[in-house]
Amino acid sequence: MKTTPFTHLHIAIGAKMHEFAGYNMPIEYTGIIDEHTTVVNGAGVFDVSHMGEFWVKGANALAFLQAITSNDASVLTPGKIQYSCFPNETGGIVDDLLVYCYEEDTYLLVVNAGNLQKDWDWCNAHNPMNAVLENASDTTAQLAIQGPRATEILQRLTPVDLSQIPYYTFREGEFAGCRNVLISNTGYTGAGGFELYFAPEDAASIWNAIFEAGRAEGIKPIGLGARDTLRLEAGFCLYGNDLDDTTSPLEAGLGWITKFAEGKDFTNRASLERQKQEGVARKLCAFEMIDKGIPRHGYEIVDAEGHITGTVTSGTMSPFLRKGIGMGYVKTELAKAGTEIFIRIRNRDLKAQVIKPPFRIKK
Secondary structure, X not given: OEOOOOHHHHXXXXXXXXXXXXXXXXEEOOOXXXXXXXXXXXXXXXXXXXXXXXXXXXXXXXXXXXXXXXXXXXXXXXXXXXXXXXXXXOXXXXXXXXEEEEEOOEEEEEEOHHHHHHHHHHHHHOOXXXXXXXXXXXXXXXXXXXXXXXXXXXXXOOOOOHHHOOOOEEEEEEEOOEEEEEEEOOOOOOOOEEEEXXXXXXXXXXXXXXXXXXXXXXXXXXXHHHHHHHXXXXXOOOEOOOEOOOOOOOOOOOHHHXXXXXXXXXXXXXXXXXXXXXXXXXEEEXXXXXXXXXXXXXXXXXXXXXXXXXXXXXXXXXXXXXXXXXXXEEEHHHOOOOOEXXXXXOOEEEEEEEEOOOOOOOO
16 A cells, blocks of 8 residues: 555554555544544644645646636636536546646646546546646645644744635645645635645644644644545545536536636537537435434435435435435435435334534534
8 A cells, every 4th residue: 555654653643554545544542432523622633644636737837727627727816726627538536636727838737546547548648739747746745734723733834924825726835844835724624724735854843833833722643534424524525425426517516616707618618508408307415414324325316105216326324413424316396495205224224314414504
């Protein structure tokens, strides 16, 4: 298995380790519920160095992004970040990603760890304009510091004014005595906070500085288990569960990142534009259990008559709500908030209700 610059630290403090996307990653330290609660109420640190980072540079960088991503990258200015996806030719999604605009002709793409090689191959195969592509995944370390106390803890370690970095923007500067750290107001927990990108040789210094700075606030390392429960409570999609090569961005509720701007001829645009005009037969919905039960990935979703109408894509027992929650694709007419659906759990159809996410409102 691959390792991150922090793997030895996770093992040393007793993390439960497991393979994820080819990496030896921490799943939990003190327990998923404890770690989840730590982030919601305070601050936690996630090792996300397994994520992929690609540079796109040169005079044709923007033209490349406009052709390969669904969102309109032309609106980005230096310091801005955009959520987007790579549509495929058959109506699905190659991956979802973040696009960072450094300069007019320099961008950083942050892609999912499990799709790193797939995305790199896709980008190279769809680059007729010969934009300069650089895979920086092995030379980039990343930590996500999330939670309502994250900002005050991190501010002790940098002269950069974090209050001047709004959501989905970034700055580059000194952090914990290390230079050229990218400080990004992003994260996939719904609890607020920042993500830091830096050279692997600075990993130990930055890790130790963060935990020392946040000692009084009870900052803790957080594993991938709590990362998943946090993102689900926030209503965020997970590639491989809620998004894949067969799910259209419009079915997934990602019409807001699918822009049909004039002159933006991206992959499969005509088909997706037709979907927008005609509507889709199924939609991704969020739901919470009314009857007691925990929905799991792959469980069938049925209507009041017991007819199968969809499948659970993500599900868990919510540490915040203390009830089962999930997401899944259903027939479009059942996706409206307030609709009653049923989750088939161990041959029993348990009542649930479609809601408008998020499940947990950020404090």
